Amino acid sequence: MSGKPVLHHRIPAQRYADAFTLRPVERPPEGPGIQLYYDEDGMALAHGDGRRLFRLRLDRIKTRASQSLLLARACGAGKCPSVADLYAGWGTDGLSLALKGCAVTLVERSPLVWALLDDLVARHALPATVVSGEAGSWCLGQRKGVDVAYLDPMFPPRRKHALPDQSMQLLRELAEPDGLGLAERLEQARAAARQRVVVKRRIHDPAVGRPAWQLRGGRIRFDVYRA
Numbered sequence: 001m002s003g004k005p006v007l008h009h010r011i012p013a014q015r016y017a018d019a020f021t022l023r024p025v026e027r028p029p030e031g032p033g034i035q036l037y038y039d040e041d042g043m044a045l046a047h048g049d050g051r052r053l054f055r056l057r058l059d060r061i062k063t064r065a066s067q068s069l070l071l072a073r074a075c076g077a078g079k080c081p082s083v084a085d086l087y088a089g090w091g092t093d094g095l096s097l098a099l100k101g102c103a104v105t106l107v108e109r110s111p112l113v114w115a116l117l118d119d120l121v122a123r124h125a126l127p128a129t130v131v132s133g134e135a136g137s138w139c140l141g142q143r144k145g146v147d148v149a150y151l152d153p154m155f156p157p158r159r160k161h162a163l164p165d166q167s168m169q170l171l172r173e174l175a176e177p178d179g180l181g182l183a184e185r186l187e188q189a190r191a192a193a194r195q196r197v198v199v200k201r202r203i204h205d206p207a208v209g210r211p212a213w214q215l216r217g218g219r220i221r222f223d224v225y226r227a
């Protein structure tokens with residue numbers, strides 16, 4: 001029995017044969033938990049009561065790209081650098097940078113999250129490379145191979161706050177805690193980047209070490225470190 005996660009597919013899924021155990025189906029899988037499902041509309045997560053389908057949407061990312069001026073400034077996107085987004089998640093930040101002309105590599109550890117992101121990028125021929133893997137291992141192979149490394153670690157959930165939207169709830173369920181402290185991750189990112197490392201933080205979170213400069217938004221902040 002393979003330890004690979006299962007991909008339920010209605011259409012051929014050979015592209016994903018190395019990463020998943022392929023299971024042909026006619027309709028979205030029933031059953032508990034979050035399951036991966038692939039059909040004519042792309043990769044999806046079947047989840048919750050009634051097996052709702054969650055899919056990534058390019059229009060949302062495009063809207064976000066037009067709003068993400070602070071992230072673009074923090075990464076120096078005007079000069080179209082190469083950027084490694086080491087905690088890619090749903091790709092909203094990384095693809096915003098790609099749509100602004102940066103050469104972006106998206107690194108994501110969760111296989112299910114990676115599958116949705118990979119399908120979105122392939123389906124729309126977006127200008128980004130999607131890597132299924134762990135940030136530290138990827139950085140080891142780089143040695144100053146990119147201009148900018150970007151880190152958006154999962155913020156701890158806050159008590160007494162409204163539930164995050166569905167995409168963040170699913171990401172929280174799928175993403176295991178990183179397991180490495182942010183200071184150590186920052187050093188790995190520095191070893192991979194030639195120019196700078198950008199870390200997204202909640203506005204009142206303490207900085208890790210001493211950033212060269214900070215850009216502040218309403219609720220979040222970007223700490224920028226020289227590489």
Ligand SMILES: C[S@@+](CC[C@H](N)C(=O)[O-])C[C@H]1O[C@@H](n2cnc3c(N)ncnc32)[C@H](O)[C@@H]1O
Nearest residue numbers: 087088089090091092093109134135152154175
């Ligand atoms: C807060 S989310 C990133 C959200 C992303 N910036 C976006 O715009 O959607 C953090 C992501 O990092 C991933 N992650 C956590 N530890 C990782 C690691 N060591 N290597 C690669 N990815 C990791 C999680 O699976 C999760 O998808």
